[in-house]
Structure formats: C-alpha cells, structure tokens
Amino acid sequence: MAQHTPDLPPELRPLSEMPWFKRLAARFFGHGLTRLRAQHRASWLHGQADGFRSGHTAGVDYGYKEGKLEGLEEGRQVLLIRDSRSTEHRPPSVDNHLFDDWRLPLSAELKKRMKADVASLLPAHAQPSVAQWKMIFSDTPSTSVIAGAGAGKSTTLVLRILLLVHYLGFELDSMTVVTFTRESRKDFINKLIELFGLWGRALGQKQARELVRTFHSRILPMVRSLPGFERLQAFENLSQRPPGGDEDVDSNPFDLRINDVQRQQLNACYHRLFTEDERFRELIQPLSRHALQLKELELDHPDVQKRVAVTELAAKRDEELCDVIEDLWFRAGAWPIKGIEPNRQVFEINGSRFHSHGYIPSLDAWVVLGFDPRENPQVCRPNAKLSVRAEWAVKRTLFQAFCRKPLIWIDSYESSKRVLASLAGDASAGPGFDYKVKGELASAPLLDCFVAAAGFIENLGLDVPDAVGRMSFSKDDPDRFFFEALSLFWRAFEDHLLDQKPPVMTYNRMFALFSEHSPENLKLLGDELLRPMSHLMIDEFQDVSPQIVSWIRASLAEIRSRGPAMHVGRGAQRSSLLCVGDDWQSIYGWRGSSPSYFMEFNKEFSSPSTTRVMLSDNYRSNQHIIDAAEHVVRAAPAIPGKKAKASGADRPLQPVNVLERDDQALAERLAEHYRKGDSILMLYRKSSDKSLIEQHIHHVVNVDSSLPYESRRLKQLTYHSAKGLQADAVFLLGDCQHLTSSPYKNQVYRMAGLGKTGDSEPYDSAQKDEILRLAYVGITRAVSHCYWYVEPQDAQAVNMPRASDRVAKDKAFFVDHRPPQKSA
Template sequence: MPQHTPDQLEELAPLAQLPLLKRLAARVFGSGLSRLRAQHAASWLHGQADGFRSGHSAGVDYGFKEGHAEGLEEGRQVLFISDTRPQELRAPGIDDHLFDDWRLPLSADLKKQIKADVAALLPEYAQPSAAQWKMIFSDTPSTSVVAGAGAGKSTSLVLRILLLTHYLGFELSSMTVVTFTRESRKDFIAKLQDIFALWGRTLSLKEARDVVRTFHSRILPMVRSLPGYSQLQAFETLSTRSLLNDDEGDSNPFDLRINDAQRQQLNACYHGLYTASERFREAVAPLCRHALQLKELERDHPDVQKRMAVTELASKRDEELCDTLEDLWFAAGAWPIQGIEPSREVLQINGALFHCHGYIPQLDAWVVLGFDARENPQITRPGARLAVRAEWAVKRTLFRAFCDKPLIWLENYEAAKRVVASLAGDASAGPGFDYRLKGELGSAPLLDCFVAAASFIENLGLDVCAAVGDMRFAKDDPDRFFFEALSLYWRALEDHLLAQSPPVMTYNRMFSLFGENTPQNFKLLSHEQLRPLSHLMIDEFQDVSPQIVSWLRASLREIRSRGPAMHVGRGAQRSSLLCVGDDWQSIYGWRGSSPQYFIAFNKEFPSPATTRVMLSDNFRSHQHIIDAAEHIVRAAPSIAGKRAKASGEPKALEPVKVMSRDVEDLVARLTEHYNAGDRILMLYRKSSDKLLIEKDIQSIVNVDSSLPPEDRRLKQLTYHSSKGLQADVVFLLGDCQHLTSSPYKNQVYRMAGLGKEGDPEPYDSAQKDEILRLAYVGITRAVQHCYWYLESSEAQGPNVPKASDRIPGDKAFFEDQRVAQTS
C-alpha cells in the first residue's frame, strides 16, 4: 500500500466539503470510472483517510469501555479502597458539662407505685398536680422549676427527696436542700420530718438539719475542714454565742446590721491602719471634710427664698449671735476644741458679711457652731425679737445656699466630740463620722459603708481591691477617696480577722476560696466534705449571687472530675441539680443578687440534658390578685410563657383597690377585717410609714400582741421581709420607686458582666425592673383582699420610675379609687 505524507492527507478534502457542481461532477465521473474498474489516486486517498479517522475513533471508544469494565471487575475481586477521611483535621471538642450524661432509673411501674402511695398517705389537698409530678419525676441531671407565688413547691421538694431516698436508695448524706433564711429552713425541716413519718421513717432533727441548709451553713464546715481552721468563726455571726453553734451558718444573707462584736473588730482594724498608713490617713481626710461639710441647698428652695429677705438684718446681728453661741458651747465644756483654731473669719453670704467661729487646718475647712437641741429653745439675745435657735436657723439656711467655702457646721456638742476624736487621730472608736455614697438613700457610719460596699462587690464575684483599681471617678469626687480608703482598709481587715484567735473570715471570702478562680483548693477537701453537694436542691434560686453561682459550678465540676471513686459502695451515684425559683420574685439586686442565672439556667449550668418545669397553679390567691400582680411585673424581662392560674377552692373575685394615702380609711378597713377574724399583713416601704400608722392602730396592736404567737393575726413588715408569707388581707403602704442612681454600682455591674451589653447604667436599669418585682411580691401575699395606699404624684417627685405607673385604668383586676377621692 502506497504511503502518504501528512501534507498529502491534508490536501484531500472530504467530498462533503466540495461545492455543489463539483460534487455532482465527481459523482458522475466516479461512477463511470468504477464501471471501467479504473483507479483515481486522489479519491482513493481521500476515502482511506476518512476510513482511518472513523475506524480509529470507534476502536478507541470500544476498547476503553471493554477494558475499563474488565479492569474494574478484576480490581474489585482484589481490594476496593474508599477514602472517607475529612479534608479538615480538627482537635477534639471540650466537654464543659457540669454533669455526666445519666438518668434517674425511674420505670413506669415505679412511678405508678409512688403515685399510689402518695394518694393513700397524703390528704387530697396535698396531691401533686401534673406539673408537680413532672418536677418530682425529673430524671435529667439538671432541672429548673419555675414556681410562681403560691405554687405549693415545698411539698413537691419533700416528695422529690422521698423519691431519691425511700424509692431509689440514695443516702440522705449525698444531698443538700438549700433555703435562704433561718425561718424557711425551720419550716422545711418540720415538713420533711412530717412527710417522712407518713412513710414509716422517723427522721431525727439532726438528720433533717444535716440535709436542709442555708448556703452559709454549708460553706462553713468546708472551710473548717482545712488545716488550722477547725475553730474558724464567720464575721457575720460574731457574737457571744458558742463558736461551734450549729445555727451559726443560718444568718440572714440580706441583713447588713453591724453588732457590737463586729464593730469592735472593725474599729480595732481602723485604729491600727490609721496609725500605720499615711496613705490611708490622706484618703480618709477628704471623706471626713466632705461628711462634716454643710450640705448645699438650691437657691430656689422655698426656705432660701423666704429667708433671703432678712439677709441684711441677719448680718447686722450675726456677731452678737456668735458671742451667744460660743458662750453656750463654753458653758457646756465643748468650746474651744483642740484642733480647731478659734478665728472669727468674715465670709460674704448673699452680699452681706457673716462670721465663722474657727478654722481646721487639717481639713482646710471653716467651722460654725450650731444650737444644741438640749438647750432651752426659748433662749433669746437681749433686745432680740427672735429666739437664738430661730436666728441660727436663718443663718444656716443662708450659708447652705450661698457659702462657697468648705464649711463644717457643728450641729451639737456630741458631733463636736466625734470631730475632736477624728482630728486628734484617736481612731480607737472608729472614724467618728457618717458618709453617704452617691446612689445610697442615706448616710451611715463610715465603716458600715465600707462593709456594705465591699459586700456588694464581693457578692458580684469580684475582688474588692481589683475592682477598685478598675473604677473611674472625677478628680474632685469624694467617692474616689472613699474607694481608695476601702481598698486599703478591706485588705487590712481580712488580715486582722485571720490573726484573731480563733481566726475570723467573712462568708464571701469563704465562698471565694472554693470558687471557679481557685479550683486547686478543692484538692484539700475529702470526699466526705464534697459528697453532700452531689445532689443539690435549691429553693428561691432567683436570689443567688454571682459569688454563690461560682461556688456551685466549681463544686459540681470537682464532683464530676472525681468520678466513680467518690461514690464507691453507695446507692447515690454521680450528681444532679434541681433549682426552684420565680424570677418575678427576685428583689435583692441591691445586695448583688441577679435573676439572670435562673432565666438563663441552661447556659449558666451546662448539662447533657435539662428538664424545665412550669408550676402555673396558684393555690393561694384568686385570679384578680394574680392578674393584677402579673400586669405590674410583666414589663420586666422574665422567663417566657409564664401565666399563673388560680387553683384549689374557688374564691370570690376582688380587685386590688388603689387609694390615695388616707390614714382614717386604712384604720377603718384594717379594724373591720381584724374584727372579722382575718389574718392581716401590713407592708410598708419606709420605717417612718410604720411609725405613722402604728399609733393609729395601737389598740389592735395591743390586743394582737397579747395573744400566743400562733394566734396573732396582724404582722407589720417591709415589702422585702414579707416574701414567703401570706394573709387573707394585705395592706400596702407606699409605692415601689427607683429614687437614685449609683455610679459605683453601675461600674462594678459592668465588671461582673451583668446587665445588657452597652448599657452605661446596668445596675440602675436592673433596679427599675426590680421595683416592679417588689410590687408583685407585695400584691401576691394576699389571699382575698389587697389595698394599696399611695402618696400623691407631687409627693413622690417628678419623673421618678415607680411601680404604680403600671396600674391600668381599664382592667377588672384593679379598682383605682384615686380619681374619685380627689374629685
């Protein structure tokens, strides 16, 4: 066969590519040549090329298909490899759960048996509802129970303990029920003993007390188990009682009153620090001057406007007034005062000249002597029309409004003695003056202010000295010096208390020893010390503080990390947490508590599985009481889906009656209900309200107080103190208002991560919500009747956020009589 070059092949164009006439001619000549059996080289070459191309293509396709199929089959018979490895290689994740992934072993038969026993042994009114059974039978490691007012949670908690011990064989020593106060602990212990007795188990008082605890009574033995601290005493319970009294840890966590034993330690520490530390003395000096300095009065104040008119007359008689006052002080042995230079400095007040009595170089402040209340108020200067006391009052008002120099007005002889002690450096009795932090409603002794501010900071889980270092104040703000002094004092106080014999420690410091920032300290605890925290049940969980939450989480992590070795030979294995609360009843934010840990329970206490229970039945109040309280509080952030319904015996619906303050009306209604045999709660916001009303109801108070405690039907309490109580009739005296802004609490709130992100005043915002919750607590104490007496809007002040702003005018559950009373 002749060979052809590629160039020759390329010259052979296919027939289909020729023009039409040439194609027809080629077909005619081609057929003739075929009959003659003649060969045309070019045509032959063209055909050969076409055949080569088509044959090669078909051969390749056929060969690939056949060969691929045969090869694939042969390969499968040997080994088939599939690469399923991920393209991105990742490290293992972190298990941050506080619990193992386990469930309580509750079979259907066991649940049926328990329900039958409860039906047989408990009276009909105490039978659990479906939601309460869900709480009792929760089998997940963590459980949050939203229990509104009057939900009957205590019986359900006792039945939960009965389930764990009597039916599942868990040891009582493996569990702790936490209540917040000594009173609630006492009530729960009694109920626990009563119900266990129905199941044939006699629970001794000691056994019950070992289970039912306050947070304080649980942390104290943990710290006492440490070497050298077996006799440790809590600062909050310092007294003449036995150091190891079992009740020592039952202090009210919200009681800030300082007793004599505590004050003795506070003063001793202050004296030592004031003597030794120049920096501390320098920080205290501006506090003393600010505290003693005469407080300013706005010039448009009515008293100022009234007394401005006699400025000239008061100026003319001022020197004689000074002579008279100095004579009174000298006769009382209170003048002159060491540390005060007697100096009649002349000051210009509202364009006229007045005199001071002296000058204090140490404080760079001028001194004016006041009129002691123990002197005869009728004392008059010769020829004067006004009494000395009245002349002094005019001068004081003018100085408050127009004096532009630092001025200390010594109100009485006792105030002078405290100043003398402070100036002389005699700090053995403490600083000797009161102080008022911005945002607080009143002043208090300086060391009391130190304790309150430090406790608030520590309750938020912060270190006092570290928090102070992160605070910021204006250069001339006296609170800046307050917190510098606090930082120095608090460190000295903790060292001073530990140096006592036996050593003393605050509860907050105890909790911080076993918090999330100090997990290594748990290694010092035995299994026996930790085991009671294995199965925790906490009541009133909405009132926990960040400090307590840190301790709880750290304890649960340690228990889990110890694993099965901690539970060898015991029926109770692993750990669990059941928390009962009502975020609408969180009213202790001013002490550092926050409902956010209950609202965001799943986030704050991570668990493989959590049960959420809503106890919506209210066995205390009728629906109007419930709806009125919920209407007030619903504007505050809360757990979604909450709405209570009245249960139990139907009661007549009575609206919450809102009235203007009227003592006669209140006394008449209270007397009527008391004579009808009702139990009554009278709740007040200010102690002055109690004093004002008590004299008008003294006859009823006298009758009631003569009865045995269990028969008394009238209680007078603050709104805060009433939580957990109930009465047929509730009288509410006063509104729930947000009156002040606290710069330092807003700062430490942000440090603790509380409040909404970006909120410059998170503490103030939280308090505006809390006043709504406080009103909710007050209203929901009522079983049948609730009367709310309010001051007029003018008396409350303009633009003051208050709970009564939420009272609607068109709802059946409120009856607002204020309009009718004023018309």
C-alpha cells in the first residue's frame, strides 16, 4: 500500500489516518449525504478520472527528475556498503575459555640454556626424555600430562617449577602445586628443596610448604578471609590437639575415620534433633528395628545347606540351649534388659519348634540372646557333643534362613547396652545402632553412615537435601527412611557446626561456597588469595572429584575476569593449568572421584590451546610386569594410545605369578626375598587378611620392625594405600572384585551427569572398571617380582566380575599356577 506524502494538509490525508472519533463521524455523514442524493455521482467520477490523469503525468515527470538525481548519489553509497557485508544476521559468539590466548615466553636460547644446566647438574639417569622436556617446556595455557606408573613425573614437575621461577622470573606466590595426601606432599617438598639447591636457590621449608599444597590447605584460607570466619575450623581436622599450624589443614581426603571429638559434635546434633523434630524421631524407629533385626540368609548359602539337615536335632536341644545362654547372660548382669519382656515365644522352623528369649513391644520384635565372644568357646551342655557356641551358630543360621518374623539377635553383652539406650530413647550418646546402606560392604554406626553418604553426594558436586529430594525407593526399602533422615540431619548438622565457637565447616561446604554454583562469593576474595591459583599444577589429577573441578573452574574464571590489573608489576602474568595423571590409576570412585575429567580434559577446561603429553617410559618395572598390568586394565575405557615401555636399567624379565591362596606358601616365599635383601610390599584387600598372614610372617615382621624406620624393607598396606610406592617384590593377597550394587550411588551418579547416557547403573559400571585399575596399581608397584594369591571363586559372588578373570594363560608375562578347573 502506498504511503501518504508527509507534508499534505490534514484535510487531504487518507481517512485511515484520521483520529478514531473523526473517522467515525466522516463515515456517518458520508453515508447520509449519499442517501439524500446531495452529490452528483457521475460528475464526481469524471472529475476524479481527469484529476488522476493530469496529476499522475505531472507527478511522474517531477518525481523522475528529482528522484534520479538524489537516487544516483545515495545509491552509490548504499551499494558500496551493501557490497561489503553479509546479508545473514549472526550474533557475536561467547568466549567460554578459562584462559586468555597467550603463550609462555620461551625462546630457543632460554630452552638451550636450561637443557645445558640440567645436563651439568643432574646425573645421567635423571636426564629428561623427549616427552618429559615437552612437559617442562609446554607454553600453552593448559597442559595435560598422561603419566603412567613409574614415569618419573615428580622430577619432571619440579623442573617445570624451576623453569617458571628460575628462568622466567615467576613469583612463588603466583603458583600452587597440588598433591593429594600428606605423605606425597612431604616427598615432593623434599625433592623441590633439593633441586632448587642444585641451582643455587635456597628454598626454605616454609616457602616450599606455601607452594606445595593439598586442595584442603588452599581452600581454608579463602573461607577464613570472610568476615566472621577468621578462626574457622574444618570438621575433618577437629581433634584433641589444639588448632593451628600448617599440619592443621593437611588432612587425607580419603581417610573416613571419625575421631572422638568429631563424634561428640555428631552426637550432640543428633540428640538435639531427636528431641525437637518429631519427623526425625519417626524415621529413626524403622531404621533401628531394621538395623537390630537378624539379617536373612539365602537358602542356597553353604552354611544353610550344611545345617538344615540337623534342624530336628537342634530343635530337641533348643530349650536346654536357651536355659544355658540365659544363665550366662544373667551371671554377666546383662539380663534381663529394661524394655524387653522376658517372655519366650515358640517359632516353627521347617516343622520343628524353636524358642526366643523375649519381646520388645515398642519395636514389635522378638529377641534371641547370643553367645558372647568373651565367654569360653569350649563351654558345653551336659553330655552334649557340640559346644554351646557351635549349637548357637546352628540355631542362628536356621533362623536367618527360615524365620520371617521380626527378630533381634543380640550378639554380645556390649551390644545389649546399645539396645538398652536405644529403647530408653537416650539420644545423648547417638543412635546406638549400626546400619548398612544397600551397596556398602559392611554395616557401621548410623552417624558414620550419614557422614559417608553425605560426603559421597557432596563430592559429586550435589547438595544433600536437594539430591535426597530427587531420589526414589520402594515403599518398604529402609534406605528410604535412611536418606530422609540424612536430609534432615545434614542440614541441622551444618547449622550446628556453624554455631560452634569458633565456627566449624566441612571441607565440602567450603568448596561449594566457591564453586561455579556461587561465583559471586569469589568476588569477595582479595587478589592475594586468588593469585596463588593463577598457575596451577595438579598431580594425581585422575582422582579429582566433580566438587573440586567446579571450584578450580570457578577460580580460574574469576582470575581471568579480573584481567591484567591483578598482575601489574609482576613476572607471572595471566593464568595456566597443568595436570598430571593416569586414568589407569583412578581408584577412588567409591569416594566420588572420577577419571572422566582427566580423560575429557580439553572439554572440561576450555582453553584457546592445549598441550598434551604422553609419558610412556616406565623407570620402575620390567617389561613383563608392565605388560601384565596393562593386559588386565585394557578392558576398562581409557585414554587412547597408551603403551608403556621399560626404560633405564636392564632388568631380567620376570612374569607375574598367579597362585591359589596359600598363606603358608606365601610366607615362605616372602621370607626368602627378605633374606636376599629385597624390599617387599605385602598388599591386602581386607584387614582380616592382614591378621591372617601376620600369623605366618611374624618372624620377618619382628626382625624388620626392630630396624630404624628408614632401613625397614617390609611394608604391609591395602592396595589403595600403596599408590606411589614401589618394592623389589610385591605380594598381592586377594582378588579385586566388584561385590555389590549400590542403588543410591547409581541415582546420584546420574544426577551428577556421570556415566554413559542410558546406563541405569552408572556407578556400578564405573566400579567394574575400577577393580581392573586397582589390580593395575597393585601389580605396577613391583620392580622385579610380583606374586598374586587369589582365592577360589566364592559361590555367593559367582556372577560378579573379578580382575583375575583377565589373567591370560597364553601370554609370557603371566604364569598361572592355579589348578585348571579353578582358573579364570
């Protein structure tokens, strides 16, 4: 539609441009005049036609002349502009990088000078390889270093620090080296001081400790800088000794043990919540009943199969057995128990009659008294062939397999005190019962279970109450009550800790305060607290958790946002991240760690450019040990292209020997290596195995423990604790096996975005891979000899994967001594 000329008088403008009221009046009067024939329609039409012709001709002529002159001039400019731009609309892209686009100023001359210094100051065997020099001289903002077992990464990392400080003039307070444990921190500090000394730079213990940190010791000063938190203490560091000092913030992130001071805080919060919160009390009751109840046994369990045949015989002697055990409890002053009615009840087991000792009205549960372990195990009933302890064990097995009534089996006089406290509603000493969350290997005190579950959820970067609110369980699953109780308790516990004087906070809460979920909190930090995060070097990066990753990313993003002003007048500019790790040695998934952040490094830490280094030389083990360990772990997803080769001293090839479990034979072979002067690592999976083997190797233990600590050649550790260590001969006791399924961990794994899309059990899948990595860690501790003692497959875990399933009989690097019918 043609538009009107802007300078027309109002009376000649189109009707549609008149105000609404005038438009209405004009239409009304126009229709009226037409009906009255007050206008001559033919004359009007002729006039309109004549006017249109003459006006159109004049208008076209005038418009053409004027338009041509103006259009040509303006058209030149319009055409030139349109030729130089795209017709497509594109908004500017978002820069999500954590780093500026910059390079470390490394000239050819500087590299040559450092290489010459290293050649003259370090011995021949300590000279860096080509790959190690690539790590040292990486000039990009981010660097990932895949360093397999025995790759010599520590010396290389120290040389990287030397480059930054000695050759490039970076200040020590612009960087942080992160190690995971107190022990690894001490070792690295000593190596750093030693190498700096060779270059004529005196580095004191205090300076070195400021530089080499655990994550915990770096986050605590950040929180303490906030108003009101100057004297904040970490819950994990609470102990009997007075707070303060550097060691105070040097806890082991993988140590889950709860000490007495921490337990006092947990119990105090529990007592208050139990007293004040009716819903919390309601939730504790079914947990208490479930925890105290006798656990069921499957009918095909070997103990059930063995003892079901004597059911009738056991029933005949049961009343007498009840009398004997009741007398033992009475003499010990442990019976009767207040809150338990001492009324016997008859139970039918496979058509035979057995008895209980009492009834608990508040729990609607029957009670059977057990044989206290402190009593003489040889005690017998008159004329009985079996001991009371053995008869009691038969009865217990039958009740576990066939009794479906709520039944509490009190095992000891000591445990009866906890039951008594629980029945009396005395919450001042804590819940007074153990609990076993589905998927965990063993039961533990309820509050310990709360701490472990909350720690796992928070390590994944999730909030406990929020995560619990997104979980689901079947109606009768006691874990449903456990996690609702955890949600109430954890919120109350964090408030309880903050109310202490001085205030207390968990490390997970500290990291959450400065994570990507709370970037505004980082704005409150002064430059001096953020500057040490500018140039981060992190060892053992495969064991990092989602919570830590979020804190690192948030810190780097804040440093970049502050720009050059943060580094004015300093040698160290901008920021960088160098991470060293080995996804094959990621063995802390049960605590919430994940190797995915290292495997997907470029995606997780966005950078304009990244250097990737593969350290493939192994300076520790012979090639057979390397190949055997890699053969086991290759079934797990990994960074592609990994293959280690033995370097350094030529060592005779010794295969990994896989043997059936025989503690006496193990002890003899261990003693033989000790006599030869070898260093020895004795690694076990279960603490009970350590006790069993010590009965056979006590002579070696006694001799070795009498020596000065630095001269000792025998160490007994769990597989997990041995990471970073090595020995001439390594003895592995026990298989690496995934034994359970964890419904709650699978749920929170999915919430955290871990695992493969569509995997309904992502945590369990991750654990099946982790058992292979754990075996890899164990085997690669060996320099020359590795002996792996494996138990026969447990009938109860026949479908559960085992690392020893990967032992290959047709490979030279394995020798499988197990009988053929029992081999993997």
